[in-house]
Amino acid sequence: MTDVNTDETSYSGASKNSATPDWLRYLTRGLAGMLTLAAVAQAADLPSRLGYSYYTEQFLAVVLGLSLALVFLLRRIKSGAVGRPSVPDLLLAAIGLFVSLYVAWDYPSLLNSAMMLPWHALAAGGLLFLLVLEGLRRTVGMTLVVVVLVITGYGLIGHLVPGVLQTREVAAPRLAVYLAFDPNGLFGITLSVAATVVVAFILFGQILLRSGGADFFNDIALATMGRRRGGAAKISIVASGLFGSISGVVVSNIVATGVVTIRLMINAGFRRTTAAAVEAVASTGGQIAPPVMGAVAFLMADILQKPYSEIVIAAIVPALLYYVSLYVQADLQAAKHDIRPVEGEEIPPVGRVMSRGWVFALPFTAIVAALFWFNQRAETAALWGGGAALLIGLLMGYGSTRMSVADLWEAAVESGQSIIDIVMISAAAGFIIGVLNVTGLGFAVTFALVDLGQGSLLLLLLIAAAVCLVLGMGMPTVGVYLLLAVLIAPSLIETGVEPIAAHLFIFYLGMMSMVTPPIGIGAFFAASIAKAPPMATSFEAMRFGWTAYIVPFLFVFSPALLLIGDPLEIVLAVVTAILGVYAISSAFVGWLHGPVGPLRRALIGGAGVALLLPPDMLEGAALWINGAGMVCLAVLWLSGRSRATDTQLMAAGVKN
Numbered sequence: 001m002t003d004v005n006t007d008e009t010s011y012s013g014a015s016k017n018s019a020t021p022d023w024l025r026y027l028t029r030g031l032a033g034m035l036t037l038a039a040v041a042q043a044a045d046l047p048s049r050l051g052y053s054y055y056t057e058q059f060l061a062v063v064l065g066l067s068l069a070l071v072f073l074l075r076r077i078k079s080g081a082v083g084r085p086s087v088p089d090l091l092l093a094a095i096g097l098f099v100s101l102y103v104a105w106d107y108p109s110l111l112n113s114a115m116m117l118p119w120h121a122l123a124a125g126g127l128l129f130l131l132v133l134e135g136l137r138r139t140v141g142m143t144l145v146v147v148v149l150v151i152t153g154y155g156l157i158g159h160l161v162p163g164v165l166q167t168r169e170v171a172a173p174r175l176a177v178y179l180a181f182d183p184n185g186l187f188g189i190t191l192s193v194a195a196t197v198v199v200a201f202i203l204f205g206q207i208l209l210r211s212g213g214a215d216f217f218n219d220i221a222l223a224t225m226g227r228r229r230g231g232a233a234k235i236s237i238v239a240s241g242l243f244g245s246i247s248g249v250v251v252s253n254i255v256a257t258g259v260v261t262i263r264l265m266i267n268a269g270f271r272r273t274t275a276a277a278v279e280a281v282a283s284t285g286g287q288i289a290p291p292v293m294g295a296v297a298f299l300m301a302d303i304l305q306k307p308y309s310e311i312v313i314a315a316i317v318p319a320l321l322y323y324v325s326l327y328v329q330a331d332l333q334a335a336k337h338d339i340r341p342v343e344g345e346e347i348p349p350v351g352r353v354m355s356r357g358w359v360f361a362l363p364f365t366a367i368v369a370a371l372f373w374f375n376q377r378a379e380t381a382a383l384w385g386g387g388a389a390l391l392i393g394l395l396m397g398y399g400s401t402r403m404s405v406a407d408l409w410e411a412a413v414e415s416g417q418s419i420i421d422i423v424m425i426s427a428a429a430g431f432i433i434g435v436l437n438v439t440g441l442g443f444a445v446t447f448a449l450v451d452l453g454q455g456s457l458l459l460l461l462l463i464a465a466a467v468c469l470v471l472g473m474g475m476p477t478v479g480v481y482l483l484l485a486v487l488i489a490p491s492l493i494e495t496g497v498e499p500i501a502a503h504l505f506i507f508y509l510g511m512m513s514m515v516t517p518p519i520g521i522g523a524f525f526a527a528s529i530a531k532a533p534p535m536a537t538s539f540e541a542m543r544f545g546w547t548a549y550i551v552p553f554l555f556v557f558s559p560a561l562l563l564i565g566d567p568l569e570i571v572l573a574v575v576t577a578i579l580g581v582y583a584i585s586s587a588f589v590g591w592l593h594g595p596v597g598p599l600r601r602a603l604i605g606g607a608g609v610a611l612l613l614p615p616d617m618l619e620g621a622a623l624w625i626n627g628a629g630m631v632c633l634a635v636l637w638l639s640g641r642s643r644a645t646d647t648q649l650m651a652a653g654v655k656n
Contacts, residue, residue, distance in 0.1 A: 032416030035066040039199035043379035057187040058104045063195040065100025067423040069093040075138035096131045114177045125180030132427045139421045148428050155435040167439040185434030190482045194426035200382035201295035206411035207386045211393025212401035216357035217242045226347035230334020232268040236261035237282045237326050244286015250514045250522045253283035262530045269339040276530035277540035280523040284514045287477045288319045298378035314500045314562040325547045325581045332589040363388040425479030449491035464488050465509045472513030480510035498559045505552040512548045515541035558614030572615040576626045583608030593640035607632040
């Protein structure tokens with residue numbers, strides 16, 4: 001992981017370094033705050049309301065310039081290096097900001113004269129391409145840089161390749177200008193979504209958490225789960241799921257909640273690797289939890305041109321299965337190792353927590369009202385939610401936590417610093433989209449994959465899953481989704497896969513790269529907090545999050561798991577899936593009313609696999625397989641309970 005930046009969420013750590021000069025801290029904070037304010041103004045249509053008209057691309061050029069300057073000021077040329085920027089860093093920051101602002105100022109002229117390839121357009125386009133690649137390298141490492149270079153290089157020579165992957169011939173100067181200035185290139189949909197929707201929701205999350213939302217989430221998780229068996233792990237699951245859905249950034253979630261929950265789990269008796277794995281998987285899963293889904297639900301709705309409500313409804317059951325699996329495994333681990341609930345004096349009463357924190361439902365109500373009743377755009381709805389959270393923080397807060405006007409500026413700065421990874425990835429995705437469009441490579445790749453899928457959809461899904469996991473390594477979830485929505489989803493849709501299923505498939509598999517070896521950034525961060533071995537934590541996190549690797553394949557073949565189709569089929573699919581998740585989780589832990597040996601463990605796992613198969617698959621035969629699995633699980637469950645009861649009676653008799 002030497003090439004990968006492990007600080008996914010914020011660069012504030014660099015600015016807080018004691019060796020950082022004041023001028024650099026003020027400059028970077030000012031640039032980050034300006035980036036957020038520009039995004040807020042765009043989301044609120046403020047310039048238009050004041051009578052100013054401009055191209056959206058001009059706004060995106062400003063965002064790109066501010067992001068490039070921040071990357072070069074806060075990230076050193078040598079990956080992982082810290083300290084004040086060198087002269088080359090300062091020079092690159094100045095060039096990135098200047099060229100982007102020049103493009104923003106002169107964009108109408110550049111766009112109109114682009115076909116004539118003037119020297120200033122070529123220079124600006126070439127510089128932006130190189131600057132974005134260097135910024136990308138400093139933020140997420142070389143993997144995505146190589147992907148962009150390979151696709152761009154293929155776009156230049158693809159007309160020489162025979163067969164289905166042959167492309168149109170495009171000269172290098174025309175490609176450079178097209179990528180830089182065409183609305184289908186750098187300043188296209190991916191950068192637009194990042195600079196509006198994602199920034200707005202990150203700001204909403206920052207305001208909500210600073211207003212006392214983070215304390216409320218922790219307290220409600222502690223109050224509802226603390227008295228249960230293995231309560232410390234269940235607190236982590238609930239708190240991290242709530243926090244992760246809002247924050248949209250896995251590492252930020254792990255750092256914010258893990259410093260408390262991991263300590264609780266270790267003190268309760270969980271192994272360090274288990275505590276870190278539970279926190280990493282629970283935090284990662286927050287991205288798939290409706291209604292916010294770390295802002296991806298809004299991106300998906302925008303890309304698919306479908307109502308936001310359809311995306312959220314489709315995501316309910318897969319998210320439910322994910323967290324049912326986590327909860328069951330945590331519960332059975334606690335039973336297996338005799339891990340007790342959290343000490344009573346540490347648990348606040350539910351009534352007291354709700355009486356102080358019920359107001360935190362209002363920001364979410366504001367978002368829903370803006371989306372469904374007032375038909376506002378996603379970024380505008382996020383501003384409504386942020387405004388409600390701001391009022392709560394300023395007027396009420398939670399417990400001893402109150403917001404001040406200074407906190408609002410801090411939220412803007414933190415949001416601006418948090419977005420620059422995603423801006424670099426979105427800009428790279430814009431380059432890829434541009435190459436795919438102008439050369440016809442996108443059609444060629446889709447045709448090739450569709451042809452492969454006609455022979456075996458399962459093989460196509462396995463290839464797509466591998467690509468998702470590899471491309472997602474070390475990248476923020478939103479950036480992963482944007483990239484995969486461009487490269488992989490179209491081919492799945494062309495083979496006949498339901499569009500929502502295709503996009504959720506790439507989202508789930510891309511998301512799980514955060515805990516999957518060899519570069520499971522989320523698992524590694526949690527391991528560092530728990531002082532656990534990183535690779536062991538990553539493998540254990542894979543076990544805890546196993547549903548995210550399996551369920552996407554199931555809902556591609558059976559949209560009933562996405563609540564699409566006949567109501568009876570949907571009910572059967574959901575019920576059998578929940579039972580299947582319970583059984584497989586029990587087999588992983590090796591506990592069902594007591595320890596189970598290898599044979600019973602295999603039978604429980606087999607029953608789970610049979611139940612997990614959606615009833616509408618295999619032309620009705622799956623329903624009989626479900627029935628056999630249910631009978632097998634019922635027999636094993638009852639026999640295990642009977643044996644556990646006999647053991648308890650014998651123990652009681654010996655005691656008496």
